[in-house]
Amino acid sequence: MSDSSLVVPNPVTFEQAIAITQSLLAAMESGISAAQIQSTIADLVHSENGARGFFVTYLTDERLLADEPSTAVVQALQSAPETVAELLVKNLAMSTAMAIAHRRNHNEEMAQGSDRVQRRTTQLIHQVKLSEVSLKAQKLLHSVVTGAGEYQTFLDRWGYDDEQRQRIGEALQPLV
Numbered sequence: 668m669s670d671s672s673l674v675v676p677n678p679v680t681f682e683q684a685i686a687i688t689q690s691l692l693a694a695m696e697s698g699i700s701a702a703q704i705q706s707t708i709a710d711l712v713h714s715e716n717g718a719r720g721f722f723v724t725y726l727t728d729e730r731l732l733a734d735e736p737s738t739a740v741v742q743a744l745q746s747a748p749e750t751v752a753e754l755l756v757k758n759l760a761m762s763t764a765m766a767i768a769h770r771r772n773h774n775e776e777m778a779q780g781s782d783r784v785q786r787r788t789t790q791l792i793h794q795v796k797l798s799e800v801s802l803k804a805q806k807l808l809h810s811v812v813t814g815a816g817e818y819q820t821f822l823d824r825w826g827y828d829d830e831q832r833q834r835i836g837e838a839l840q841p842l843v
Contacts (some may be wrong), residue, residue: 684720
């Protein structure tokens, strides 16, 4: 099955990447070939917009596809180690912090969604086995602990407080 909704334009916008990933997930449910899955995801993750759109859609999707990533998904993610590692580490941090924020706001459904993203991200990290993940996790952990470094702007931009930063550190620790 070759579907024009799975063609990734160059450049791809964040919004286009979301739409393509939504089409891809529907096609995966319908039995699309592993080669088409791998090709589409690889095309997406070779740009930051494409990778961001893929991850925000894939990790939050209600379907169970992201709970057990296929070999095609893993191999596609391995094709862009720098971009993928960066976003996996940031997604782990963000989902960890957001689960806390949602629980503080008494929104357990949203908190469970963040927990699911955290679980899925952790699983992907273990499956893709990218050395870049460990390096980026180490740098983010350094920023969490010291309040300085490469990821300090990221932490400040999202306004993570002490408890959120502590939990982010705990989530990152096994990766470094």
